[in-house]
Amino acid sequence: MNHVSVLISVLAGLTATVAGGALPIRSRVGVAVLLTWVSCSAALVAAVSVLRSGHAIVMSTSKILPLTGISIVLTRLGAVFVLAIVMVALASTLYWIGYASHGLSTRSASSALPLFVTSMILVPFAGGVATFLVLWELMALTSLVLVLTDQSRREAARSAAQWYAVMTHAGAAAILLALVLLSAHAGGQTFAQIELHARHLSGALRGTIFVLALLGFASKAGAVPLHVWLPKAHAEAPGPASALMSGAMVNLGIYGIILVGNVLLGGGPVWWWLLVSALGVLSALYGALYAATTSDLKRLLAYSTADNMGLVLIALGASGMFAASGSRTTAAIAMVAALLLMFNHSLFKGALFLAAGAVQMVTGTRDLDRLGGLLKRMPVTGVVFLIGALSVAALPPLNGFVGEWLLLQSLLHALPSTNTAVVITVAVAVAALALTGGLTVAAFVKAMGIGFLGRPRSEEASNALEVPATMQLGAGLLALSCLALGLVPMLILPSLELGARSAQHIGVSSPVHGWISLHLFGLRGVLAPSLLAGGLFVALMATVLARRVSHRRSRSWPALAPVEPWGSGRRTQTVRMQYTSTSFAEPLQRVFDDVIRPARDLNVSPAAESHYYVERIAYRTSSDDVIERVIYQPLIVAVRRWGRLARKLQNGSVHRYLAYGLLALVIVLVVLA
Amino acid sequence: MNNATYSSLLELAAGLVILCAFVTLWRRSLSAIVRALSVQGVALGIVALVLGLHRHDAVLITVGGLVIAAKGAVIPTLLRRVLANDSRNRETSPLVNVPASLVGAGALTFLAYGATRSVVALVPTSAGRLIPLGLATLLIGFFSMVIRRKAASQIVGLLLVDNGIALVAFLATAGVPLLVELGASLDVLLVVVVLRVLAVQLSSKFAVLDLDQLQGLHD
Numbered sequence: 072m073n074h075v076s077v078l079i080s081v082l083a084g085l086t087a088t089v090a091g092g093a094l095p096i097r098s099r100v101g102v103a104v105l106l107t108w109v110s111c112s113a114a115l116v117a118a119v120s121v122l123r124s125g126h127a128i129v130m131s132t133s134k135i136l137p138l139t140g141i142s143i144v145l146t147r148l149g150a151v152f153v154l155a156i157v158m159v160a161l162a163s164t165l166y167w168i169g170y171a172s173h174g175l176s177t178r179s180a181s182s183a184l185p186l187f188v189t190s191m192i193l194v195p196f197a198g199g200v201a202t203f204l205v206l207w208e209l210m211a212l213t214s215l216v217l218v219l220t221d222q223s224r225r226e227a228a229r230s231a232a233q234w235y236a237v238m239t240h241a242g243a244a245a246i247l248l249a250l251v252l253l254s255a256h257a258g259g260q261t262f263a264q265i266e267l268h269a270r271h272l273s274g275a276l277r278g279t280i281f282v283l284a285l286l287g288f289a290s291k292a293g294a295v296p297l298h299v300w301l302p303k304a305h306a307e308a309p310g311p312a313s314a315l316m317s318g319a320m321v322n323l324g325i326y327g328i329i330l331v332g333n334v335l336l337g338g339g340p341v342w343w344w345l346l347v348s349a350l351g352v353l354s355a356l357y358g359a360l361y362a363a364t365t366s367d368l369k370r371l372l373a374y375s376t377a378d379n380m381g382l383v384l385i386a387l388g389a390s391g392m393f394a395a396s397g398s399r400t401t402a403a404i405a406m407v408a409a410l411l412l413m414f415n416h417s418l419f420k421g422a423l424f425l426a427a428g429a430v431q432m433v434t435g436t437r438d439l440d441r442l443g444g445l446l447k448r449m450p451v452t453g454v455v456f457l458i459g460a461l462s463v464a465a466l467p468p469l470n471g472f473v474g475e476w477l478l479l480q481s482l483l484h485a486l487p488s489t490n491t492a493v494v495i496t497v498a499v500a501v502a503a504l505a506l507t508g509g510l511t512v513a514a515f516v517k518a519m520g521i522g523f524l525g526r527p528r529s530e531e532a533s534n535a536l537e538v539p540a541t542m543q544l545g546a547g548l549l550a551l552s553c554l555a556l557g558l559v560p561m562l563i564l565p566s567l568e569l570g571a572r573s574a575q576h577i578g579v580s581s582p583v584h585g586w587i588s589l590h591l592f593g594l595r596g597v598l599a600p601s602l603l604a605g606g607l608f609v610a611l612m613a614t615v616l617a618r619r620v621s622h623r624r625s626r627s628w629p630a631l632a633p634v635e636p637w638g639s640g641r642r643t644q645t646v647r648m649q650y651t652s653t654s655f656a657e658p659l660q661r662v663f664d665d666v667i668r669p670a671r672d673l674n675v676s677p678a679a680e681s682h683y684y685v686e687r688i689a690y691r692t693s694s695d696d697v698i699e700r701v702i703y704q705p706l707i708v709a710v711r712r713w714g715r716l717a718r719k720l721q722n723g724s725v726h727r728y729l730a731y732g733l734l735a736l737v738i739v740l741v742v743l744a
Numbered sequence: 745m746n747n748a749t750y751s752s753l754l755e756l757a758a759g760l761v762i763l764c765a766f767v768t769l770w771r772r773s774l775s776a777i778v779r780a781l782s783v784q785g786v787a788l789g790i791v792a793l794v795l796g797l798h799r800h801d802a803v804l805i806t807v808g809g810l811v812i813a814a815k816g817a818v819i820p821t822l823l824r825r826v827l828a829n830d831s832r833n834r835e836t837s838p839l840v841n842v843p844a845s846l847v848g849a850g851a852l853t854f855l856a857y858g859a860t861r862s863v864v865a866l867v868p869t870s871a872g873r874l875i876p877l878g879l880a881t882l883l884i885g886f887f888s889m890v891i892r893r894k895a896a897s898q899i900v901g902l903l904l905v906d907n908g909i910a911l912v913a914f915l916a917t918a919g920v921p922l923l924v925e926l927g928a929s930l931d932v933l934l935v936v937v938v939l940r941v942l943a944v945q946l947s948s949k950f951a952v953l954d955l956d957q958l959q960g961l962h963d
Contacts (some may be wrong), residue, residue, distance in 0.1 A: 725898075726839060729890045736886065737852075740859040 073117050073128045077143060077196065080113035084189025091181030099181045100171040104164045107185045111157045111164075114192045118150035118157070122566050129198065136201055142261050144198025148334065151570030152195040152326045155414045158552065159318040159421040160188045163311035166425050166545025169538060173432050175309050180220040187213035187315065194323050199261040200250045207246065207323075211239045214320060217312035218304050231303035238290055238300040246287035246327065249280045253335065265335050277336055281343050284331040285350075292324025294384060295354040296698045298377045302361075305373035306437070310428020311545075313369065317376045318421030322413050325383050329409075332391065333574045341395045341490055348388030348496050352503045354381030357698070359510035363517065364660050364667060364694050366652035368427050368437045371518055372420065375463060378507060379416045383409050385500050386478045392493050393485060394575065400593040401481050403582040406571040407564070408477035414563060415462065415470045415556065422549035423459035426452050429538045429546065430522065434531040439652035441529040442522045448535040451543040453523045458550040460515040462557065465508060468604030469557035477583070479504065480596040513659060521652045528646055558601050561586045653692060660694065669694040750798045751870035757794060758874040760787035761911055762853070765884040765904055769845050772834050774896050778823045781900055785815025788907050792914050795871065804914075807925050811910070814929050819903065822936055826896050826943050840891040849884045856880035863916065871915045878915060882908030895943040899936060906932045 087106035094102055121128055125147065133140035145153070167175065167184065175181075190209040197203035218232045254260040256276060257268035269277070290297035305317045328347065332339065358378030362371045390405035429452045430445060431437050446453035462469035482504075485497050527533035537543070556563055564583055582592040588599035660669055674689040721728070764784035768777045789812030796804030840848065856879035864872055885904025892898065910928070 726890055726893075729886070733883075733886045733890050736883070737855065740855055744855070744858040744861070 073120055074130055076113040076117045076120075077128060077130060077145075080110045080117065080192065081189070083107070083110035083113065084185055084192070087185035088182045088189070091183075091185055092178050096176055099178075100168060100176050103181050103185050104168055107164045107188055108161065110185070110189055111160050111192065114153055115157045117145060118153040121145050121150040122147055122154075122569055125569070128196075131198070136205065139199060139201035139260050141202050142198035143196045143202070144262060145196050146334075147569045147573035148329065148571075149195030149326070151410055151414070151567055152322055153192055154566065155322055155417040156188075156191050156195075156319040158549070159315060159417050160192065162421060162545045162548045163314045163318075163425065164188065164545075165548070166314070166428075166542045167311040169540070169542035169545075170310050170428065170432060173309075174223065175220060175311070177220060179216055180309075183213045183216040183220070184312065184315075187217060187312070191315070191319055191323065195326060198263070200254045200265075201260055204243075204247060204250065208243060210320065210323070211243060214304075214308075214312070214316055215239070217316075218308045220312070221307060221309045224307065228307045231300075231307040235300040235304035238297065242287040242290035242297070244287070245283045245290075249283035249287065249331065252276070252283070253280050253331075262330075262335060266337070269336050274340070277339060278343070281332055281336060281339055282346070285328060285343075285347065288324045288327035288331070289350055289384070290324070291327065292321045292380045292384070293354070293358075293373075293377045294324075294350045294380055295357040295377055296702060298354065298358070299696060299699045299703055301377055302365075302370040302373040302696070305376065305424075306367060306369040310425060310432065313373075313428065314421045314424035317373060317424050318417045321376060321380055322417060325380070325387070325409070325413050328384075328387060329574050332387075338391065338394055338575070341392055341493060344388040344391030344395060345492055345496055346388075347384050347391065348500060351381045351384030351386075351388055352500055354378065354384060355507040356381070356503055356510075359507045359514065360659075360663055360666065361694070361696065362514035363510045364656045364663075364669075366439045366521075366656070368430065368439055368442070368518060368522060369424070370437075371439075371514060372423050372427055375423075375511065375514060376416070376420055378511060379412065379420065379463070382475070382478065382504070382507070383412045383416070385504070386412055386481070389478075389482055389485070389497065389500065390575070392490075392496070393481075396490055396493055398485065400582060401485055403568075403571060403575065404477065404484075404591060404594070405481035406575055407567050407583055408474060408481055410567040410571055411477055411560075411564065412474040414567065415474045415553070418549050418553050418556070419459045419462040419469075419471060422455050422546050422553065423463065425542070425546035425549065426456040426459065429542055430535075433535045433538060434529070436529070436531060439518065439521045442527070442532045443525045443529075443646070443649065444523070444527040444532060445535055446523040448527075448533075449537045451547060452538060455543075455546045455550040456523060457519060458553055460519045462553045464512045464515050466512075467557070468554075468600060468607060470553050470560065472557065473560045473589075473598070473600055475504070475508070476596075476598055480591060480594065484591075484594045484596070510659075513656075517652055517655045521650065521655060525649045526646050528649070528651070558604055559586070560589065560600055564589075657692075660692065667694045667697060747870075750794065753794050754791060754871060755874065757787045757790040758877045758911065758915070760784070761791070761907065762877045762881055762884075765881045765908075766846065766849060768900055768904065769849055769884065769888055770842060772838075772842070774827050774834065774894065775824070777897070777900055778820050778827065781823070781903055782816050782820040784904075784907055785817075785819065786812050788815060788910060788914075789813075791911065795914055803922050807922060810926070810929070814933065815903070815907065819933065819936055822940060823896060823899060826899070826940050838891050838893060845887070845891055848887060852883040852887060853880040856883055867916055875912055875915050878908050878911035878913075880908070881905075881911060884908075895939065895946055899939045899943075902935060902939075903932065 083106045087103045087110065090106060091099055091103035117128060127147075128143065128145040130144075131140055131142040135141045164184070171181075175184075187210065190206050190213060194203065194206045194210060197206055215232055215236055218235055219228055221228050253265055253269060256272050257265040259265060259268070286297070290300075293301040301317075305313045308316055332343065332347075354377050358374045358376070358381055362374035362378060365371050365374060386405050386409035390402045390409060393399075393402035393405060427437070429449065430442065433449065434442060434445075436442070446457075458469065462471040465471040465475040479501070482497050482501050485493070527535075565581070568581055568583065584590055584592065587601060588597055590597055660667060669692045672689070672691040672693075674687075675685055676687045676689075678684040678686045720731075761784050764780045764787065767780040771777050771780065789808045789810075792804055792808030792811055796802070796806075796808055838845065853876075857876040860876045860879055864875055866872070867875065882905050885901045885906075885908055887901075888904065889898050889901030892901065906928070910925075913925075
């Protein structure tokens with residue numbers, strides 16, 4: 072039964088790819104979406120049945136890949152990731168139907184998108200090194216094609232695709248090295264063989280493998296300082312593709328780290344997980360800071376992805392540290408927290424990117440300083456964005472809150488460990504979480520307030536209309552699931568616990584339990600999300616009522632002259648008096664001036680008659696990614712210099728090229744002789 | 745044919761192959777070089793014929809006949825047509841002068857003997873002892889491609905390389921399958937045709953057949 076659904080998933084995905092490339096333009100997208108849905112549902116069936124029964128799906132064939140063959144193994148851990156990916160994939164492909172008319176119905180896009188979805192869904196199914204690498208590469212290549220499909224911004228898309236291609240291949244090289252080392256020393260390439268033998272390898276070798284894999288997978292997850300491709304590629308990819316990349320693909324980076332660190336190597340010493348936590352803290356802070364200061368809507372979301380993946384890495388690192396220092400309960404809870412944060416991120420970031428894609432499609436811009444007042448014009452998209460923003464800001468009653476609560480609980484209840492480094496890391500992580508939370512709220516207050524509230528700042532924004540129904544439905548689906556999981560986290564938590572247990576072999580059963588109120592096993596934390604939501608609702612209603620009452624009472628007072636609020640007493644207000652994204656972020660930028668070092672440009676043009684009368688003032692700040700400037704630009708310069716040196720070897724003379732060949736041959740012969 | 749005649753015939757033909765390789769370096773007139781190449785092709789075919797007669801292998805005899813036809817007649821004729829396009833058909837200024845290039849070729853032959861010692865030890869027959877000559881022909885062909893300027897000389901160098909490979913193949917194995925030999929010959933023929941087109945284009949663009957002109961295409 073399970074085998075059949077895996078086969079159906081693969082075949083439907085491949086058929087969708089072919090159909091997307093071959094069918095005429097009218098039926099192309101519809102058929103491809105339908106088949107992708109079939110593929111997703113079949114994978115969902117397989118994942119749910121694995122989670123239920125606990126029996127892993129095991130299939131293999133030696134027919135397709137030479138030497139190693141294909142091996143498919145889906146464990147409970149993989150099933151959790153399949154679940155998250157399928158949720159985003161179902162919503163974004165539905166959304167794609169409406170979006171397609173906007174330049175995404177080309178043959179390349181219609182066949183790359185289903186293939187991208189299918190390869191992503193299949194990565195957790197991989198049961199061997201060769202299968203894993205093939206699927207991983209397929210996923211990278213198809214997403215690269217998708218980044219390039221937006222024809223309206225060709226230059227930017229090309230540069231983004233270049234960054235993405237280099238980063239993803241550098242990452243893939245590191246992963247390849249790690250997995251090949253692992254399989255060479257474990258004497259087999261299937262994960263089952265490796266799991267059996269990897270425990271007996273030397274500590275230095277295991278450490279090398281883990282660090283290599285961490286580098287590769289963290290670059291896919293967008294952890295700072297390997298995040299530079301994220302704000303470029305996620306921003307330039309068309310709506311549904313960016314939702315898939317940011318909502319689903321980054322998860323697989325996390326999956327890879329758990330796969331190698333926890334499953335294949337079976338956990339490791341504290342320093343591994345300190346490294347993971349350090350990466351997490353750095354990503355969370357840096358991502359949140361840049362999300363708060365950038366004024367490009369999709370770049371903001373991409374930086375926030377780096378921030379959220381940072382949180383997941385903190386949880387993952389904490390779990391590993393606790394497991395290594397012997398506190399099993401907190402380790403189990405931290406692992407569940409990591410998976411919950413990952414799952415939540417898929418839902419709300421998917422919804423946010425779909426909403427941002429809708430905004431870009433309607434207004435043609437992502438610049439927050441040219442948007443505004445969209446909530447009235449695009450009510451559904453606006454509400455979806457609002458729910459996503461509340462969720463990413465970790466406010467109750469949404470799912471983001473539950474995840475961060477769980478993470479904080481596991482960190483705060485960490486037993487006083489003998490290892491000083493762990494104690495310090497936990498303290499730093501809690502502080503970083505607090506700062507990150509604040510910055511994230513600022514970033515999303517800005518995105519929501521500047522983009523969707525107030526009055527439109529441009530012609531395009533004031534002419535915006537709501538997007539087609541399929542797009543609303545696709546984005547709405549994810550927003551609704553955010554709300555549902557925020558109210559009743561137990562809908563997903565048992566599955567996540569099963570996944571976490573299959574990753575860790577710690578043997579704490581159901582560390583989080585209780586339907587109405589969440590209890591933590593062995594700790595004192597209690598949270599009742601639905602009661603909390605009810606309380607919030609009552610409080611909100613009470614405020615509204617109280618305001619009504621006080622309002623009515625104020626009517627009996629003598630009439631006052633009506634003046635618009637915040638108008639400084641002026642009778643008329645213009646659009647330009649509103650806060651812009653730049654001005655909203657300005658205080659923050661000032662506080663973090665030493666980190667961001669924004670380029671400021673102040674142009675004062677005086678009137679011709681007198682210097683004392685100013686005609687125009689133009690103020691512009693641009694905050695480039697400081698890591699890109701400090702680390703990557705010198706690297707690029709060095710590579711370019713090296714390339715120029717290499718060019719001296721080739722001067723266009725055929726004889727010289729032939730001489731190189733002869734010289735090489737002679738040297739080989741002399742060495743052999 | 746008794747063993748003594750067989751081995752001396754084989755040595756004579758193989759020696760002719762390497763001798764022709766030296767001649768292509770020694771002579772400057774392109775028509776003389778092509779003539780040497782044609783002789784080399786015939787000698788190579790004779791090697792295959794002798795081997796085939798000795799082993800009573802009809803396929804090898806057929807291959808020998810085909811090699812004589814292709815390398816002794818067809819390819820030289822094509823090359824002569826290339827030369828007909830170029831009035832100054834002398835290799836006037838090779839990058840290395842003739843005496844020095846002959847010394848270089850001698851050194852390459854020594855290298856070939858040195859490098860194939862282990863291979864020769866593996867094939868302890870009278871044919872096996874001649875394997876270094878094939879490698880030497882290959883290296884000399886490569887060398888002449890490096891030092892000659894004319895497009896036609898480049899083609900000749902490439903054909904020397906191919907002949908060297910074919911000689912090693914005949915001597916070291918119990919005969920190459922007909923299909924492989926035909927495939928390789930067809931490849932070479934194709935290369936000659938392509939190079940001929942290139943040569944014609946070159947001469948119509950630059951009025952000479954010097955490959956140095958291509959350097960202008962470098963960006």
